[in-house]
Amino acid sequence: MSEHSWIQELLQIGGKEGQFSEKQLKILEAAVEMFAEKGYAATSTSEIAKKAGVAEGTIFRHYKTKKDLLLAIVTPTLFQSVAPFLAKEFVREVFDNEYETYEQFLRAVFSNRYAFVKKYLPAIRVLWQELAFHSEIKQCFQRVFTEHVYPKFARIVRHFQEKGELAELPVDSVIRLTITSLASFLAARFLLLPDHHWDDEAEMERTIHVLMNGLRR
Amino acid sequence: MSEHSWIQELLQIGGKEGQFSEKQLKILEAAVEMFAEKGYAATSTSEIAKKAGVAEGTIFRHYKTKKDLLLAIVTPTLFQSVAPFLAKEFVREVFDNEYETYEQFLRAVFSNRYAFVKKYLPAIRVLWQELAFHSEIKQCFQRVFTEHVYPKFARIVRHFQEKGELAELPVDSVIRLTITSLASFLAARFLLLPDHHWDDEAEMERTIHVLMNGLRR
Amino acid sequence: MSEHSWIQELLQIGGKEGQFSEKQLKILEAAVEMFAEKGYAATSTSEIAKKAGVAEGTIFRHYKTKKDLLLAIVTPTLFQSVAPFLAKEFVREVFDNEYETYEQFLRAVFSNRYAFVKKYLPAIRVLWQELAFHSEIKQCFQRVFTEHVYPKFARIVRHFQEKGELAELPVDSVIRLTITSLASFLAARFLLLPDHHWDDEAEMERTIHVLMNGLRR
Amino acid sequence: MSEHSWIQELLQIGGKEGQFSEKQLKILEAAVEMFAEKGYAATSTSEIAKKAGVAEGTIFRHYKTKKDLLLAIVTPTLFQSVAPFLAKEFVREVFDNEYETYEQFLRAVFSNRYAFVKKYLPAIRVLWQELAFHSEIKQCFQRVFTEHVYPKFARIVRHFQEKGELAELPVDSVIRLTITSLASFLAARFLLLPDHHWDDEAEMERTIHVLMNGLRR
DNA sequence: GATGAATGAGAGTTCATTCAT
DNA sequence: CATGAATGAACTCTCATTCAT
Numbered sequence: 001m002s003e004h005s006w007i008q009e010l011l012q013i014g015g016k017e018g019q020f021s022e023k024q025l026k027i028l029e030a031a032v033e034m035f036a037e038k039g040y041a042a043t044s045t046s047e048i049a050k051k052a053g054v055a056e057g058t059i060f061r062h063y064k065t066k067k068d069l070l071l072a073i074v075t076p077t078l079f080q081s082v083a084p085f086l087a088k089e090f091v092r093e094v095f096d097n098e099y100e101t102y103e104q105f106l107r108a109v110f111s112n113r114y115a116f117v118k119k120y121l122p123a124i125r126v127l128w129q130e131l132a133f134h135s136e137i138k139q140c141f142q143r144v145f146t147e148h149v150y151p152k153f154a155r156i157v158r159h160f161q162e163k164g165e166l167a168e169l170p171v172d173s174v175i176r177l178t179i180t181s182l183a184s185f186l187a188a189r190f191l192l193l194p195d196h197h198w199d200d201e202a203e204m205e206r207t208i209h210v211l212m213n214g215l216r217r
Numbered sequence: 218m219s220e221h222s223w224i225q226e227l228l229q230i231g232g233k234e235g236q237f238s239e240k241q242l243k244i245l246e247a248a249v250e251m252f253a254e255k256g257y258a259a260t261s262t263s264e265i266a267k268k269a270g271v272a273e274g275t276i277f278r279h280y281k282t283k284k285d286l287l288l289a290i291v292t293p294t295l296f297q298s299v300a301p302f303l304a305k306e307f308v309r310e311v312f313d314n315e316y317e318t319y320e321q322f323l324r325a326v327f328s329n330r331y332a333f334v335k336k337y338l339p340a341i342r343v344l345w346q347e348l349a350f351h352s353e354i355k356q357c358f359q360r361v362f363t364e365h366v367y368p369k370f371a372r373i374v375r376h377f378q379e380k381g382e383l384a385e386l387p388v389d390s391v392i393r394l395t396i397t398s399l400a401s402f403l404a405a406r407f408l409l410l411p412d413h414h415w416d417d418e419a420e421m422e423r424t425i426h427v428l429m430n431g432l433r434r
Numbered sequence: 435m436s437e438h439s440w441i442q443e444l445l446q447i448g449g450k451e452g453q454f455s456e457k458q459l460k461i462l463e464a465a466v467e468m469f470a471e472k473g474y475a476a477t478s479t480s481e482i483a484k485k486a487g488v489a490e491g492t493i494f495r496h497y498k499t500k501k502d503l504l505l506a507i508v509t510p511t512l513f514q515s516v517a518p519f520l521a522k523e524f525v526r527e528v529f530d531n532e533y534e535t536y537e538q539f540l541r542a543v544f545s546n547r548y549a550f551v552k553k554y555l556p557a558i559r560v561l562w563q564e565l566a567f568h569s570e571i572k573q574c575f576q577r578v579f580t581e582h583v584y585p586k587f588a589r590i591v592r593h594f595q596e597k598g599e600l601a602e603l604p605v606d607s608v609i610r611l612t613i614t615s616l617a618s619f620l621a622a623r624f625l626l627l628p629d630h631h632w633d634d635e636a637e638m639e640r641t642i643h644v645l646m647n648g649l650r651r
Numbered sequence: 652m653s654e655h656s657w658i659q660e661l662l663q664i665g666g667k668e669g670q671f672s673e674k675q676l677k678i679l680e681a682a683v684e685m686f687a688e689k690g691y692a693a694t695s696t697s698e699i700a701k702k703a704g705v706a707e708g709t710i711f712r713h714y715k716t717k718k719d720l721l722l723a724i725v726t727p728t729l730f731q732s733v734a735p736f737l738a739k740e741f742v743r744e745v746f747d748n749e750y751e752t753y754e755q756f757l758r759a760v761f762s763n764r765y766a767f768v769k770k771y772l773p774a775i776r777v778l779w780q781e782l783a784f785h786s787e788i789k790q791c792f793q794r795v796f797t798e799h800v801y802p803k804f805a806r807i808v809r810h811f812q813e814k815g816e817l818a819e820l821p822v823d824s825v826i827r828l829t830i831t832s833l834a835s836f837l838a839a840r841f842l843l844l845p846d847h848h849w850d851d852e853a854e855m856e857r858t859i860h861v862l863m864n865g866l867r868r
Numbered sequence: 869g870a871t872g873a874a875t876g877a878g879a880g881t882t883c884a885t886t887c888a889t
Numbered sequence: 890c891a892t893g894a895a896t897g898a899a900c901t902c903t904c905a906t907t908c909a910t
Binding site for chain 3: 689690692693776780783784820821824827828831832834835836838839842854857858860861862863864865866867
């Protein structure tokens with residue numbers, strides 16, 4: 001019934017239902033939009049309340065502080081951003097030859113994350129923007145990356161290097177080049193020049209093509 | 218005598234000397250550092266004044282509003298960021314065969330911008346972070362890019378495509394891939410993982426190498 | 435079954451039983467403790483609710499306002515504080531030679547009120563502290579005193595002056611000296627220096643002794 | 652020129668002049684009056700500002716928090732309350748036979764403290780009322796008492812016991828009885844029944860008389 | 869009767885900005 | 890020019906109270 005389902009989907013970790021009341025969703029939705037537009041520090045709780053159609057006090061009933069509200073948005077977004085790498089079956093899929101080539105793997109990751117960013121753009125904006133200012137978020141990001149994303153990514157890269165598809169560049173560099181190719185395409189596409197005319201399919205294909213040409217043995 | 222020469226160098230457009238008084242430089246330096254650390258909106262003018270060792274009123278003697286202070290930092294930084302492309306002789310240098318290949322050109326641009334970012338990191342941080350929140354800055358950025366950087370960059374790319382070095386990809390895509398390769402290397406190096414151990418020379422070389430492999434005919 | 439019997443005893447005027455439900459007693463007990471510790475104005479109803487283990491709404495079901503809750507505690511405490519003087523048979527006891535001397539009378543009053551304060555300390559604290567801030571309480575106190583306590587006390591003092599035990603000091607002064615001797619002993623003992631080592635019996639005896647030496651003919 | 656001289660006199664420790672600006676004195680005066688009337692917790696800073704005729708922000712320019720404002724009033728008042736006992740020459744005066752009897756000494760202390768309380772009544776009210784709620788104040792009070800007031804008082808009492816004027820009661824009890832006699836007279840006179848008709852001279856004389864009769868050998 | 873989510877007025881505090889000195 | 894006290898609007902957050910369940 002609720003129109004806020006996208007927020008609910010994004011923030012619901014573990015798939016429990018009924019986790020958020022109608023008012024809470026309105027608050028979260030309003031907060032995400034305003035934080036994305038003006039930044040956390042420049043957004044007042046009274047603006048959020050007004051936009052959400054609730055009393056200001058209601059916000060603080062659900063989130064003890066304004067910062068808690070930010071974290072309630074940003075933390076799940078952070079985890080969802082790297083969700084594929086957190087899934088238990090993810091690496092097995094790769095090694096079970098679900099993807100025969102790194103290029104196939106890339107294509108899957110790119111289109112999956114493209115869809116993710118497109119769907120949850122405001123929340124990702126907030127995460128990205130506030131990362132710079134809040135050390136808790138930054139540390140959380142770094143921990144998730146080094147403990148979960150990096151090791152799995154590294155195994156995958158080595159796998160395809162052993163198979164002879166990828167050149168013997170340092171694994172770290174391959175990972176960095178891959179991630180920044182994806183991230184910077186998405187940043188350009190959605191953050192920097194969202195109004196530019198984009199042929200998404202073609203541009204993504206070109207990005208992968210150029211990257212693979214560079215990484216291939 | 219002043220220790221603030223880096224700020225002075227960055228902000229001084231057109232090379233006039235003595236443009237800034239000692240106090241003004243202290244204010245600017247303090248502002249850059251605090252804005253970079255906590256963000257514009259989360260930094261108070263009283264903090265800046267304290268850090269700069271001046272009275273609060275002094276800030277407003279030089280900059281009518283807090284926002285003016287931000288713009289005084291961000292606008293010159295923005296122009297300096299793309300300074301090579303603004304220089305009159307820049308394109309001519311390329312066509313006069315100063316750079317025989319796109320790769321040479323790339324290498325020059327990369328190392329030049331690498332040095333620039335390294336030197337003026339805090340100011341660039343501020344520019345980058347506030348770009349998202351202030352439409353004036355964003356518009357200024359877009360105007361400079363479309364009016365100055367893009368046309369020159371496009372001519373250069375076409376030049377090397379005609380010389381047969383670069384593949385016949387769409388010019389826009391080549392530009393985008395080039396810029397994001399550079400920008401995302403610098404972002405990873407200086408913003409995201411500044412504490413990671415980096416072999417800058419090698420990593421930059423690899424980045425160029427991979428990019429060229431991808432772009433080459 | 436209830437552990438709150440002391441509150442019940444204190445607040446129950448006229449001896450009706452079953453006057454308070456279990457939840458109500460919990461609320462009253464929590465309120466007394468918090469008011470005593472932090473003061474009425476600095477205690478929030480939500481704190482009381484939490485400490486009492488009831489919902490916030492429940493408090494307002496029993497007491498229309500927070501102030502009503504205070505008065506529900508303070509008014510009975512006020513009456514109990516001077517209860518002996520309110521008892522019908524009290525003066526008759528004195529004149530029926532139950533106490534042959536003012537000193538005996540004093541001794542009875544002192545030990546009785548000592549026990550009372552010791553038992554109901556938190557409630558008395560609240561009464562004492564809020565007396566200063568709430569004119570209703572102050573007026574109530576003054577009315578009770580002038581209408582009930584003072585006249586009876588005066589008759590008693592005159593009685594022992596006529597019997598020749600007490601010097602012919604002004605009755606008001608005798609009353610004041612007696613009450614403040616008692617009150618300030620109890621205040622020192624229980625409020626100001628509760629952690630000091632006290633030999634209660636001896637100190638009370640000394641207080642009475644000194645007071646009687648002063649008052650005696 | 653200022654009409655706030657009484658506040659200035661009370662709060663000025665060490666006699667430095669020009670310590671407080673005009674606005675600051677207005678704030679302090681308004682705060683003392685309101686705290687005395689309604690209590691610290693029930694007084695809002697906006698009320699104080701209005702009464703003082705300054706902007707609310709001005710209060711926080713001088714006192715970082717509301718509590719700091721309270722302490723700025725209460726701490727000096729606490730020290731002034733026991734000032735005679737803090738004076739270096741105080742004990743010497745006693746032993747140099749400035750006071751030949753404890754009664755003379757008492758008379759001097761009583762009239763001195765009577766004048767003090769009368770002059771600074773509102774501040775003393777605040778001190779007295781908030782003592783119960785703020786452990787910092789309570790601890791400060793206890794430290795000052797045990798370290799300065801008590802030892803000097805004890806020497807004086809022993810001095811007059813040795814001279815044979817005072818009975819051999821425990822020193823602590825003599826001190827307690829003396830202080831509570833004074834304090835409770837002042838409390839009754841100024842706090843509890845300020846509107847009652849008092850013959851101050853006579854009542855003080857009676858209090859001393861009764862006390863001395865009790866304490867004398 | 870009991871609950872607790874919701875409220876909105878008002879709390880203490882911060883802040884960009886002004887202006888007399 | 891530089892200062893910093895003063896401002897008052899706006900901020901985050903708390904609270905007594907209400908009311909649908």
